[in-house]
Amino acid sequence: MSRRIGKKGIPVALDALDTALLDLLQRDASLPVRTLADQVGSSPATCQRRIAQMRESGVLQKQVAIVDRQLVGRPLTVFVSVELDKQNAALLTQFEKRMAAEEDVMACYEVSGEFDFLIIVSAESMAQYHAFTREVFSSNNNVRNFKSMFAMNCSKFETRVPLPPPAGEPA
Amino acid sequence: MSRRIGKKGIPVALDALDTALLDLLQRDASLPVRTLADQVGSSPATCQRRIAQMRESGVLQKQVAIVDRQLVGRPLTVFVSVELDKQNAALLTQFEKRMAAEEDVMACYEVSGEFDFLIIVSAESMAQYHAFTREVFSSNNNVRNFKSMFAMNCSKFETRVPLPPPAGEPA
């Protein structure tokens, strides 16, 4: 298996303690270090060290607040499939940069299949979304076509990734 | 405009201070209250109160750690379009419950268009994903068909939602 390398070339090797901490933090990043220590059966100092290391290596990217999109005035989630006209590397990158710059774009994936990109957009209203597409897709020469799929209901939205048990360490 | 109602029937009315705090916390939930206070031009006590209120009302759902999926051994993201056989309310709910129970399922949206659901799955490997589909989709009588779209590259992944300026308050 290829060894995983994180930020600043730091090799990433998570043991059982690391994964236990990550799992807890993915559920609730506001847990006191002391509580974490209790839960994983270690000391606050050690937990803190491990967390700092994982931050360093980039495994632990950040901790963020998750808001209720309905309550915050962003009730619309739209999945947009985008097909580009020309797909040379420079133009793909250009498109990605454009998406990265748009605040309403929550995610941008290059995908296999019938089209090139799948974009996830968060919008205030249909009118606002319409204006967005006009500006971002319709006026982009390299966008051959795009199709919008509207989320009518979201029954699950999870940021937490299940963590595989630590890969068998060399004996 | 319909007034927004949060958890426990608490009406949600965010002013400029609230949105400023939410915006900061969506970027970095580990910021000390004191820093928040400085940034938004208020006192720590007030900021803390506002944050507690937003937690109460459900606007602020939780704070979580975001991990690097590559580095953590979950390199595969798959978008699955699912078409059900029968779409009565009970069966839709049953399907959603099943998705909610699956750890690999990051999101489940009911969507408009050619199919019924769009599922976002995080997987360890192609083999593991294949096993997942067999168990979750192929052996579900009510799934008419499903199609997998594989993310080849993720150029943007954002949990932060742009916050509209506070709606015009009554004079």
Added chain:
DNA sequence: TATGAAACCTGATATCT
């Protein structure tokens, strides 16, 4: 070399004006 215990110091929380 990494861990756990304890001291220290910063930030969260509650009370009061």
Added chain:
DNA sequence: AGATATCAGGTTTCATA
């Protein structure tokens, strides 16, 4: 809402295995 006081939690140091 803001200032202050109290207390809990994060952070560092040191001793240890």
